[in-house]
Amino acid sequence: MSTRQLKRHLKYLNLTRRKIFSSAQSVFNFVYNQLETSGQSHGYRWMHQKCKMNGFKVKREDIRLLLQVVDPHGVDIRSRRRLKRRDYWSKGPNFCWHVDSYDKLKKYGLCINGCIDGYSRKIIWLKVGRTNNDPTVIGRYYLDAVNVHGGSPLFMRGDLGTENVLIAALQNLFSRNDTLEHNQFIFGKSSFNTRIESWWGILRKECCQTWMEELKDLQNRGLFTGDKLDTNLLQFCFMALLQTELDEVARVWNTHYMQSKKTAEGSVRGRPSNVYLFPELFQVQDHIHPIDKEVLELCKHECTIEHVLPCDEEIFELGCIFMEEYDLEPPSNIYEGKAIYIDFRSWIMNVM
Incomplete structure (x- = not known):
């Protein structure tokens, strides 16, 4: 037309x-x-x-x-396709600890839980265990951290999950003599628990992405079905190795140099460990709340001691027999762990 x-x-x-x-x-x-x-x-x-x-x-x-x-x-x-992000603010070290669980490896039986100080961004604890849903296990992480750091924080923040019920009660118990009228454990959505949620991206980049890919490879090859046996075998081979890597990630993070964000009020530069230990250098106050040792020991009796064994006792005993029979050393990296897992799985299938 x-x-x-x-x-x-x-x-x-x-x-x-x-x-x-x-x-x-x-x-x-x-x-x-x-x-x-x-x-x-x-x-x-x-x-x-x-x-x-x-x-x-x-x-x-x-x-x-x-x-x-x-x-x-x-x-x-x-x-410029830039998001307008909210700025995080905190009064000083131990003003608020942020606790959360990381579930990217949970389907393989490797359940991670961590806590970070809001002001200094120091990793308070970073643990892997057989569960991160049991409130007594998470409570034990908290009590061990309180013991190491000489007290509890002024506030804590976590998700609305049953795993945080006990540490919320302990946090409020330790702060019962304070003049604050409201609860000192803040429950809320993950989107508001920004410090720890944003740090999980760093953990994935620096550590867990490799684990996700290698364990997914086992699943794709039909060597991991997700049943109780395979989960226990994988926990036996990888739990201690993953904890070692998590400890290393936490050490590197706590000693790396942070650049301050120019547009964020209260943002500090320095190494997380130094910022946490020497708040006077940054003109802020340490908000640690000292805890009576007797009260702390009494509370520990209410919490599960971290599982000494990485898996069920029967599988652990069979694993020790297998390692001794073939004169094997504990794996030093994930690739050695995969080789041991495959051989152990084949061996135990023949035994059964």
């Missing part, structure tokens, strides 16, 4: 381009009100669509130009 023919059809149907638009003032008022709410995150395409849905007749190009005038900062951020 030629241009001339198209124009003739449009004229016959009495169709013309829209010439009547909403007033500039009314459109401006609408857009300005939108920028006072979540509309500040909208690009010009989305804002133009909202204008149309609210009965305004306006060109998309006009909305683009209007946003450049009334919201230049937002336009700049969106054009």
Whole structure:
């Protein structure tokens, strides 16, 4: 169809381009009100669509130009595709500890739980065990940390899960003489537990991604089915090795040099261990709450001692027999662990 023919059809149907638009003032008022709410995150395409849905007749190009005038900062951020992130704030070391579980390796029977100090970003504990759902196991991690660090923090934050029930009770018990009227364990969504949630990305990059790939390889080859036997065999071969790697990750992290974020108030530079141990160098106060030793020992009786064995006792005994029979040493890396796991699994299948 030629241009001339198209124009003739449009004229016959009495169709013309829209010439009547909403007033500039009314459109401006609408857009300005939108920028006072979540509309500040909208690009010009989305804002133009909202204008149309609210009965305004306006060109998309006009909305683009209007946003450049009334919201230049937002336009700049969106054009650089940068998210506007919230800034974390804390009064000092031991003001708030953040606790959470990491479940990427949980289906293999390797359950990780960790805790980080909000101000210094020092790793308080990083443990792998047979479970991270048992509140008594998590409680034991907490009590051991309290014993090592000489007291409890002013606040703790964790997810709304049963695994945190006991440490919440212990945290409130240790702080019962404080003048604060509200609970000192803060339950909330994972999205608000930013310190530990963001650190899990670092753990995955520096350690767990390799583990996920190698254990997935066993699963793809049909050498791990997820049943109780395979889970116990894998725990026997890998639990101690993974804990060693987690300890190393925590040591490296606690001694690495952090750059401060210029736009974040209260952000500090330095090594997490130094920031944690020497708060006076950063003009902040240590908020550690000393705990009576007798009270601490009494609380330990209510918590499960960490499983001494990495797996069920029967599998552990068979594993020791297998290692002794073939004169094998504990694996020093994940690849040696895989070889031992495959041979141990084949051996135990023949025994059974």
